[in-house]
Amino acid sequence: MGIGDRIRKRREELGWTQEKVAKETCRAAGVAANTLGRQEIYRYEKGKRTPREWLPAIAEALGLEQEELTAPEELPGIDVSGIWLSRYTYSSTRKGEVSREHFVVVQQQGSRISMESLPLSNDSPVSLDLTVKGPVITGNWVEQTAVDGYYQGAVYHGAIQMLADLTGRRLAGKWVGFTRDFTVDTGPWEMTFQERSTSPSTRQQYDRPPGA
Known part of the structure; x- marks a missing residue:
């Protein structure tokens, strides 16, 4: 909702005409009543002009x-709680392009999001600590590589942003x-929604390698 929409909304709440808003704005600014006219209020409400110097008096x-x-207009929020399929890609000096997939449990409280991979979905578990504002999700990730794998249990971490x-x-x-x-x-990281429930039975259902 822009400035003009907010002016119109408040005017309608007060039961005022555009002419009344213009008159009261001039009164608040301490200028002659015809300094600002109804037509200007109309233009402000339609977004054709921005009040600028008149803004304090209009308010x-x-x-x-x-x-x-x-x-600023608040973006609509989303709720991403549930089971998701996570997939990210990285470059390995030995293997080239490598993609890893996990089933992750996503829990959201307000704007905070935590993601934890299910134990059997991959031998290199991941966790993410995120915040969401509108459609934008930002935060940090941690991967614990497999102890008996190529990276010998090394822990990697970094930042992530998704839409x-x-x-x-x-x-x-x-x-x-x-x-x-x-x-x-x-590299790219994407997630695809699977299931809203995170109950023990649902977790058990997805506690396996993706595609198994």
């Missing part, structure tokens, strides 16, 4: 704080982190 006339007219699609059933973005030789690397 005062409408009984609002100026910030109530100019505050949720309009359905809220797919997340896609990029991770960034350091490699075995301590250079910075990045």
Whole structure:
């Protein structure tokens, strides 16, 4: 909702005409009543012009704080709790492009999100600590590589940012982190929604390698 929409909404709450808003704005600004006209209020409400120097007086006339007219619009929130299929890709000096998949349990409380891979879905577990604002999800990831694998139990960590699609059933973005030789690397990370429930029986159902 833009400034013009907020002016219109407040005007309608007060039961005022655009002419009344113009008159009261002039009164608040301490200028002659015809300095600002109804047509200007119309243009502001339609988004054809921005009040700028008139903004403090308009806010005062409408009984609002100026910030109530100019505050950034809050993006709609999403709830990503459930079971998701996680897939990320990285470059290995020995294997080339490698993709890892996990089934992860996602738990959300307000804007905080925690993700934990199910134990049997991959021998290199991952966990993520994230925050969400609108469709944007940002945070950190940690991977504990398999003790008997190529990386011999090394722990890697880094940052991640993903965007949720309009359905809220797919997340896609990029991770960034350091490699075995301590250079910075990045790659794609995406998640696909599987199941809303995170009950013990549901977790047991997905506690397996993806595709098994």
